[in-house]
Amino acid sequence: MIDQASRIAERIMPWTLGVTVFLLSMASTAGSMGVKSALPMPVLTAVAACCGFAAIFARRRLWPLVVVGAVAHTWLVMWPAAAVASYYAGTQLRRRRDLWLYAGGTVVLYALGGLISYRSGGYRALVAGTLANVLLMGGAMLGLPLVAGLWVRARRQVLDAMRDQAEQLLREQVLRADQACDQERARIAREMHDVVAHRVSLMVLHAGALEVNAPDARTAEAAALISCMGREALTNLREVLGVLRSPDPERGPQPTLADLDRLLDQSRALGIVVNRHDEGEARPLSPTAERTAYRVVQEALTNVHKHAGNAETDVYVRYWPIELEVLIRNQPPTATDGDLPGSGWGLVGLRERVELVGGRLEAGPRYEGGFQVRAEIPTV
Incomplete structure (x- = not known):
């Protein structure tokens, strides 16, 4: 049940993220959460839709979201796709060189976006064209998501390492338990051989001697039966001892x-x-x-x-x-x-x-x- 719920969540989450990025991008261009754009609504909707679709497949392919987020932010100050791209960059980029390249390229793009906003004048220059706002938006849209992604990746690595260590300890514990069981089975087999098998063998020998020296036929018959049953008991005992000594739990032929x-x-x-x-x-x-x-x-x-x-x-x-x-x-x-x-x-x-x-x-x-x-x- 838990695995099924996890699989359903893994299927739903990318689409939920895509829809969220699309809605936030539309809100950003409408001015409620960013800078209002004068472009026609179909153009803004198309750009926001591209951001949403790129966010859906960001787990598999990061660079389309990076490109779309960079263009949307530089052109329209549309920040949601860029923020999500920074988070996924922190979780997916393994090599330090790739992280530095991503961070450097993002800084250049934010500076370019700030310069374009400054030259655009008006409300956009006030919101996204001043040095303080550029630094603030760069820290909020680049720094925080990137740090969050790095923290999530580090946490996953620690959990994976702990899980691997726990599995290794469990395997070692099972191995030690199996070794202890094998040693105990061998000890029991030795005890049974030294005590039970010895006593039964003596019983068979005495029964055989009684059969040879029996004073009458009835006593000889009873002694022969005791000797036969004793030999069968020894045979069964040898089978049991073989099972105890063998590490394989499968037994030989058993009575039905x-x-x-x-x-x-x-x-x-x-x-x-x-x-x-x-x-x-x-x-x-x-x-x-x-x-x-x-x-x-x-x-x-x-x-x-x-x-x-x-x-x-x-x-x-x-x-x-x-x-x-x-x-x-x-x-x-x-x-x-x-x-x-x-x-x-x-x-x-x-x-x-x-x-x-x-x-x-x-x-x-x-x-x-x-x-x-x-x-x-x-x-x-």
């Missing part, structure tokens, strides 16, 4: 709803009855939506393993027109070996993940007993 059955089979292999229910017409969804749904089911099943033991669990995947609903509901536990320790941040992080995609997460105990997690994930 196509991998949901494999996730449920892992829970079934641990002795938990997991029922999947798909409702609605299944359709391809965005990778973000499917990945979020998968993580919701994964975290909910993890909580079932930790806190509900062998409780039967139902997983509902409902395809609605504008959203995907995922509901995980477990029955009250019938036999547990005690709650496993948890970080307490699983559902908090899951809620943040769902809300980041514009969805909503609800989790809590059921009235009939048990626990449920329900997520609504937008698909459009």
Whole structure:
């Protein structure tokens, strides 16, 4: 909105300036703001119109306005175009030599105009032909606009320099923040590798040893499952560590709803009855939506393993027109070996993940007993 208003103002201002110069030039020749001229009105109107048109395009081409202003002032003591030309000379002339040439040429023209006015006699000689009035008009019509233009240009240069400096500081700040993030990610990756990966590797080794020396087939099968899941956890951990170490935020292949059955089979292999229910017409969804749904089911099943033991669990995947609903509901536990320790941040992080995609997460105990997690994930 602000940029649009600025563009509109940039288009309107030149025309406003041109109309103002035209009206002031007419007032100057009429005697109300200058010396009244005896020339016919069409001639005066044409000269004033030339001054106005030259002022409209003064930002792009300064010299037409300088020439028109010099002729109008010397011939008719018409000052508006000359004043505007002096202002634009201060803002546009970059080289010092050009400024001195402009100032010297203007002084000569004002002196010439004063001489012509002095020889014209009458009211014009009184107003624009005396030395005091020539100096006064030269200072007012040449000096003040030129100084104002120089001040505006200097101010613009200072603001541009400050803007460039601020942008450079912002870039440096972003770079330092990125470097700090990379260092922190590398530190977290080292900690996870040294602690988590080491412990999981030991778990896989012990499970393998238990599988080899198991006293019965059931124990061997459970040990093999633990070893398999541990290796998969190590694979996932290596992927996460790769993401943390890499400066590129793009991740590798992530699980989607196509991998949901494999996730449920892992829970079934641990002795938990997991029922999947798909409702609605299944359709391809965005990778973000499917990945979020998968993580919701994964975290909910993890909580079932930790806190509900062998409780039967139902997983509902409902395809609605504008959203995907995922509901995980477990029955009250019938036999547990005690709650496993948890970080307490699983559902908090899951809620943040769902809300980041514009969805909503609800989790809590059921009235009939048990626990449920329900997520609504937008698909459009």
